[in-house]
Amino acid sequence: MGAPKQKWTSEEEEALRRGVLKHGAGKWRTIQKDPEFSPVLSSRSNIDLKDKWRNLSFSASGLGSRDKIKVLRIKAPSSSTSPSSQALLLPPPDKVTEASPLADSEKSSQDGKIPNSMIIEALYEMRDPNGSDVDAICNYIEQRHEVQANFRRLLTTKLRRLTAAKKIEKIDRAYRITESYAAKASIAMKSLSPKKDLAKPLKASQNVGLFAATSPALDAAAAAAMKVADAEAKAHLANEHMMEVERMFKLSEETESLLTLATEIYERCSRGEVLTVLQVAQNSFEFERNSSASSTVHA
DNA sequence: ATAGGGTTACTG
DNA sequence: CAGTAACCCTAT
Numbered sequence: 001m002g003a004p005k006q007k008w009t010s011e012e013e014e015a016l017r018r019g020v021l022k023h024g025a026g027k028w029r030t031i032q033k034d035p036e037f038s039p040v041l042s043s044r045s046n047i048d049l050k051d052k053w054r055n056l057s058f059s060a061s062g063l064g065s066r067d068k069i070k071v072l073r074i075k076a077p078s079s080s081t082s083p084s085s086q087a088l089l090l091p092p093p094d095k096v097t098e099a100s101p102l103a104d105s106e107k108s109s110q111d112g113k114i115p116n117s118m119i120i121e122a123l124y125e126m127r128d129p130n131g132s133d134v135d136a137i138c139n140y141i142e143q144r145h146e147v148q149a150n151f152r153r154l155l156t157t158k159l160r161r162l163t164a165a166k167k168i169e170k171i172d173r174a175y176r177i178t179e180s181y182a183a184k185a186s187i188a189m190k191s192l193s194p195k196k197d198l199a200k201p202l203k204a205s206q207n208v209g210l211f212a213a214t215s216p217a218l219d220a221a222a223a224a225a226m227k228v229a230d231a232e233a234k235a236h237l238a239n240e241h242m243m244e245v246e247r248m249f250k251l252s253e254e255t256e257s258l259l260t261l262a263t264e265i266y267e268r269c270s271r272g273e274v275l276t277v278l279q280v281a282q283n284s285f286e287f288e289r290n291s292s293a294s295s296t297v298h299a
Numbered sequence: 300a301t302a303g304g305g306t307t308a309c310t311g
Numbered sequence: 312c313a314g315t316a317a318c319c320c321t322a323t
Contacts, residue, residue: 005308005317029300048317050301055316306319311312 006043008052015040016049016056025053118145119158123168123177131174134159 008016019031019041028046031037041049122140123132132140137159138152148154159175162168167181 007316026301046300047319050303051317051319054303300323302321302323304320304322306317308315308317310315 011040012044013052013056016052019049020053028053119155119162120167120177123175129176131169131171131176133173133175137175 015037016031019034019037022036023030023034028049032041032044032046032049044052118141119137122137134152134156138155141147141155142151159168159170163170163175166178168175169178
């Protein structure tokens, strides 16, 4: 790690990460112009942001320079549940077609089957209290994922199975997540909720969406927990989500500050960035279990 | 405006 | 002298 020309400060890096988190990787101009980051990133051009992000990405993906694409393999989620090594290696926010076999279970994004989590996710994010019919679900997933020709048929089959498993219920022609399953998921999520106490009254005072009770944030939490509970739900983590999570995880490890993590989780949660929260939840959950009582956060 | 290849400059 | 990070150039 050299220290050449106009070296990026940690503030600038942080601003960049948050910018990517907020606007997505690729919207460099947008990030640069965002009043939230422009003070810090004023001396950086959109191209600088792009280049920096590229550097960060490749260094995070494991030592490689950018022209040497390293093929990294992600361990199968189902087999071992070792807490710490969940996502120590991760692909850059670029292409990196991660085509890991992942055992014999459901996982492949293209030619495989439909993961349960995909449907749960879809149902959840559509947030229709009356449930969503097959068409809606089908359309929703098709817009978010590449699907195969007989996708719809597979979907209906899967829906039937989930219904039988009492994870979802069918009302008229609409499907929705069952209360029991949602509740179970919420309970799982409570493992994370103590962090809300650690989160300082930061911006928290504004976005009063604590994990507490009947708030949209709880919805997000429940959605997150569902994925956690679903175990092998780390399907398509190929991109900057995991990238960001990994960064934060290391950060919190290094500084031994759960506060940073908690604050981020909270902010994202309040912002409704469910998908990102999911990833954070998984990692922080394990982090908590590892460091148990040792992690005394000094606010 | 962005992605990606290429170049320069700094570090160990 | 190799590796890396910042910077530059160009096609899309």
